[in-house]
Amino acid sequence: MVLRAMQRFRTSVAPMVDVTDPCFLRLLRLISPFGNHQLWTEMIHANTFSRGKMHHDRTKLAYHVPVTELHDFADGIVVQLGASQPSDAYEAVHALASLGVRHVNLNCGCPSRNVQMGAFGAVLMKTPEETAQIVRAMVQAACEAEVAAAATTTGSHGMAISVKCRIGIDDNESLGFLENFVSSVTEAGGSSVDLVVHARRAWLAGLSPKENRTVPQLNHTRVYEVAAKFPHVRISLNGGIDTVDAVAQHLQSPLIASVMIGRKIREDPWFLALLDQNIYGVPEAQIPKRARVLDQYLGFADAMHEDIGVRYSVFGRPLYAFFTGRKGRAMRAHMCRLFAQARKQAAGQSSGAIHQYAVPFSQIVREAEAAAEAEYIERQARATVFSNDASVQPAELVSEAVSPG
Secondary structure (H helix, E strand, O other): OOEOOOOOOOEEEOOOOOOOOHHHHHHHHHHOOOOOEEEEOOOEEOHHHHOOOHHHOHHHHHHHOOHHHHHHHHHHEEEEEEOOOHHHHHHHHHHHHHHOOOEEEEEEOOOOHHHHHOOOHHHHHHOHHHHHHHHHHHHHHHHHHHHHHHOOOOOOOOOEEEEEEEOOEOOEOOHHHHHHHHHHHHHHOOOOOEEEEEOOOEOOOOOOHHHHOOOOOOOHHHHHHHHHHOOOOOEEEEOOOOOHHHHHHHHOOOOOOEEEEOHHHHHOOOHHHHHHHHOOOOOHHHOOOHHHHHHHHHHHHHHHHHHHOOOHHHHHHHHHOOOEHHHHHHHHHHHHHHHHHHHHHHHOOOHHHOOOOOOOHHHHHHHHHHHHHHHHHHHHHHHHHHHHHOOOOOHHHOOOEEOOO
16 A cells, blocks of 8 residues: 655655755755655656656766665655656656655646646646546556565565645635645545645746745645645645744644745755754754764765766755855855866866866865855954954944854
């Protein structure tokens, strides 16, 4: 039988395009190594597996699927699919099962124009019967994969299927509209499909994906209402949740199975550490130190680059939120400069050395960190000199920095 998707996790990190790639998820696991939070990949189109056979390409997989996390945290990784055809979704679930993935989600909430043109994402909420066919195909593939795994020496761990949707589409945010959609997809899954509901409607015309995350009014009440209508369905709440108090408040309700956090984690990945302490009771002394997390992440990046050749810019992106304040901004600038230099050096090497930059990723980060620290010290010194000569400091000389140390 297909597993219930969110049976042990009460908090999760939302799928975010160009954010929740395998490198960012690795950083989150280093920040929060306690296994408390479910981690979602960015959306991947099903046909990259059914037609592109990405599961047979280690290099491509490294950019999209956190294969390294599946060895010891498979139940905490969710791969989100975009699909418009049941056959593509069916093959994608089978392919992901072969990699060790245990939870696959169908995206029914992305409103971007490109996604709409592909007939997947939020537009699927317009056709609940057709969407139910996709869900049914995914559940069938998960069941078949479980049966096949049970016959092996390793045995079966089960596989979960879930759906992520909005509370409505365009000007239709009625409870009846959402009820009809939820009923269709959950019945297709044989009562084993769980839902994540983003508490905003999706405007399919006139708003960008970024605006769709902020402009439509939040309506958490609607999610509670549909959860009350479907007590047998585990429903996770997503949208506008960015404080520990808000997480705790929603988790107190018996109607809400779990809470999903998105932009807050993108902007401050250390928010997970706050949740570990305040929601899960992890002692502060057990929270990893920033310097230790950075050391571990750099070791991961160097090993991945040497093994597969992942681009430095991909490793660097998760660190942009790791370093904050003015020093953080300076460090990001230095990292970009040093990445460009490394690319130029690599371009002058032979074709066999493509992606093998002249210096390790860790060395670039350490050089950028040192340069940013030097700039910070210089600004502080200039501010001190100026303050001895005038009673007011210009704003550009005032600096607050947060280092990973």
